[in-house]
Amino acid sequence: MKSIVEIEEEIVEDFSLFDSWDEKYEYIIDMGKKLKPLEDEHKKEENKIKGCQSTVWMVSELKDGKIYYRAESDAVIVKGLVSLLIRVLSGHAPTEIINAKLDFIDKIGMKQHLAQTRSNGLLSMVKQMKLDATVYLAQQASKN
Amino acid sequence: MQATSLHTAFDVDQVRRHFPILKREVKGKPLVYFDNAATTQKPVEVIDALTGYYQYFNANIHRGIHSLAEEATAAYEATRDTVQQFINANQREEIIFTRGVTESINLVAYTWARTNLKAGDEILISGMEHHSNIVPWQLITEMTGAKLKVIPVDDNGELMMDEFHKLLNEKVKLVSVVHASNSLGTINPVKEIIDSAHKIGAIVMLDGAQSTVHLDIDVQELDCDFFAISSHKVYGPTGIGVLYGKRALLEAMPPFMGGGEMIKDVSFEKTTWNELPYKFEAGTPNIADTVALKAAIDFVQRIGKKQIRMHEDELLRYATEELQNIDGIRLIGTAKQKVSVASFVVEGVHPQDLGILLDNQGVAVRTGHHCTQPLMNRFGIPGTTRASFAMYNTKDEIDVMINALNKAINLLR
Ligand SMILES: Cc1ncc(COP(=O)(O)O)c(C=O)c1O
Numbered sequence: 001m002k003s004i005v006e007i008e009e010e011i012v013e014d015f016s017l018f019d020s021w022d023e024k025y026e027y028i029i030d031m032g033k034k035l036k037p038l039e040d041e042h043k044k045e046e047n048k049i050k051g052c053q054s055t056v057w058m059v060s061e062l063k064d065g066k067i068y069y070r071a072e073s074d075a076v077i078v079k080g081l082v083s084l085l086i087r088v089l090s091g092h093a094p095t096e097i098i099n100a101k102l103d104f105i106d107k108i109g110m111k112q113h114l115a116q117t118r119s120n121g122l123l124s125m126v127k128q129m130k131l132d133a134t135v136y137l138a139q140q141a142s143k144n
Numbered sequence: 145m146q147a148t149s150l151h152t153a154f155d156v157d158q159v160r161r162h163f164p165i166l167k168r169e170v171k172g173k174p175l176v177y178f179d180n181a182a183t184t185q186k187p188v189e190v191i192d193a194l195t196g197y198y199q200y201f202n203a204n205i206h207r208g209i210h211s212l213a214e215e216a217t218a219a220y221e222a223t224r225d226t227v228q229q230f231i232n233a234n235q236r237e238e239i240i241f242t243r244g245v246t247e248s249i250n251l252v253a254y255t256w257a258r259t260n261l262k263a264g265d266e267i268l269i270s271g272m273e274h275h276s277n278i279v280p281w282q283l284i285t286e287m288t289g290a291k292l293k294v295i296p297v298d299d300n301g302e303l304m305m306d307e308f309h310k311l312l313n314e315k316v317k318l319v320s321v322v323h324a325s326n327s328l329g330t331i332n333p334v335k336e337i338i339d340s341a342h343k344i345g346a347i348v349m350l351d352g353a354q355s356t357v358h359l360d361i362d363v364q365e366l367d368c369d370f371f372a373i374s375s376h377k378v379y380g381p382t383g384i385g386v387l388y389g390k391r392a393l394l395e396a397m398p399p400f401m402g403g404g405e406m407i408k409d410v411s412f413e414k415t416t417w418n419e420l421p422y423k424f425e426a427g428t429p430n431i432a433d434t435v436a437l438k439a440a441i442d443f444v445q446r447i448g449k450k451q452i453r454m455h456e457d458e459l460l461r462y463a464t465e466e467l468q469n470i471d472g473i474r475l476i477g478t479a480k481q482k483v484s485v486a487s488f489v490v491e492g493v494h495p496q497d498l499g500i501l502l503d504n505q506g507v508a509v510r511t512g513h514h515c516t517q518p519l520m521n522r523f524g525i526p527g528t529t530r531a532s533f534a535m536y537n538t539k540d541e542i543d544v545m546i547n548a549l550n551k552a553i554n555l556l557r
Pocket of ligand 1: 182243245246274277322324325326351353354515
């Protein structure tokens with residue numbers, strides 16, 4: 001199993017092949033389209049991460065000490081970015097996820113999507129993923 | 145020899161030279177700024193007025209006896225005269241400076257409406273209002289027990305005037321509607337609304353956020369009771385706006401905020417209010433931006449509102465025609481009378497995705513609900529992509545947008 005940083009490096013390398021903005025976005029859009037849709041039963045209020053313009057739904061579960069995320073959005077670029085986040089974070093332990101710096105977002109030139117003004121839910125998405133990890137960590141601690 | 149064009153008096157290249165920001169690039173491409181309904185760019189005249197104020201005569205107004213204070217006061221009050229003339233108000237005391245349309249509406253809500261409305265009364269707004277012409281009234285209805293009623297909007301984005309006349313009964317004390325819609329561009333039949341409302345004794349407030357920059361405003365001819373303006377949408381600075389109100393109403397209203405400037409005499413037993421317009425301008429006002437607002441209005445008047453309007457109408461006509469050629473596009477807002485706003489949705493494409501991909505091509509448009517969520521719900525859409533045009537925009541820029549849109553849609557589909 002690769003570490004979070006290793007996966008981030010992989011993505012940065014993939015993106016270094018692109019010369020222009022449209023190739024990058026084509027890739028992200030493609031990732032968005034390929035993201036496995038979330039079943040309708042999960043698209044409910046409590047799973048919503050609301051941005052100003054688009055909505056993300058996310059669910060997570062803890063299995064054998066690792067967190068697995070699944071998510072969807074009504075906007076395809078956000079969905080592509082969310083898919084990248086899942087690729088990086090899903091399948092790792094809560095502490096790794098909490099400590100992840102996620103520098104790759106800046107390195108692939110997508111930092112603007114984390115800005116407050118974008119209000120597209122990506123920033124809230126990262127926060128929610130880390131919050132879930134914190135909750136699982138607390139649950140594990142109380143069991144031990 | 146070629147026949148000279150009808151537009152000799154209006155030269156868009158000449159106009160563009162006044163706006164320094166138009167020279168910049170975004171993501172390596174020349175900026176195409178089509179978010180003018182959100183805020184317009186500023187001509188160098190306005191920027192100079194702003195810095196000039198701070199460099200040469202910054203002082204607190206209405207107080208000091210020294211020369212700087214006198215100059216600053218004169219400049220501040222000169223803007224009041226310019227605004228009065230710009231919207232043809234009867235008296236300069238009817239021009240109150242606020243932070244913008246939002247504050248102007250809140251001022252009327254918290255003074256006139258809070259003290260004049262009671263349970264059973266009705267406030268009439270429309271289905272295409274900006275949140276700032278909805279929420280203040282909701283807050284007041286909670287305090288007074290008055291009810292909010294809504295004039296519905298038809299599929300073209302026009303007010304359903306039959307319904308308006310049905311809704312207008314003696315319980316209605318206030319009608320507050322947008323003069324021109326920021327999301328659709330629709331110019332509403334405000335004269336008919338005002339005349340009908342007055343017949344039953346209701347007063348009328350107009351949200352002039354969008355109309356002031358595009359249309360000739362004559363508040364006496366309109367006979368509206370209140371009219372709200374945001375400077376930043378009329379090529380002026382942010383943080384300053386205007387409330388026009390008929391003198392008799394303003395006189396009868398209690399103050400909005402208490403503090404310096406707005407008082408005549410203060411004692412712990414009884415404080416008396418200053419006269420109009422100062423009664424509504426508590427505290428040190430936004431002097432610099434007020435001074436620069438005059439430069440903006442002077443600039444608009446020098447270019448000529450009629451010329452600007454003709455230019456913008458032509459841009460809207462061209463953009464509408466070109467947009468309609470795009471596969472799967474649906475224009476939202478097809479009223480007969482419009483200001484230069486082109487709102488649309490593209491089948492199967494989220495507006496936010498379009499906005500991001502247009503931005504990467506240097507084209508600034510607005511996507512989303514444009515602070516008119518009830519209107520978006522009425523059309524059953526989460527939002528639109530909106531291109532709105534100003535005096536400095538060109539047909540070439542519209543071509544750039546259309547190409548950028550086609551490229552974006554190709555990437556997304
Ligand atoms: C129609 C309309 N009303 C009200 C407003 C609010 O104006 P401001 O934010 O300047 O107070 C706007 C601008 O966003 C608008 O377009």
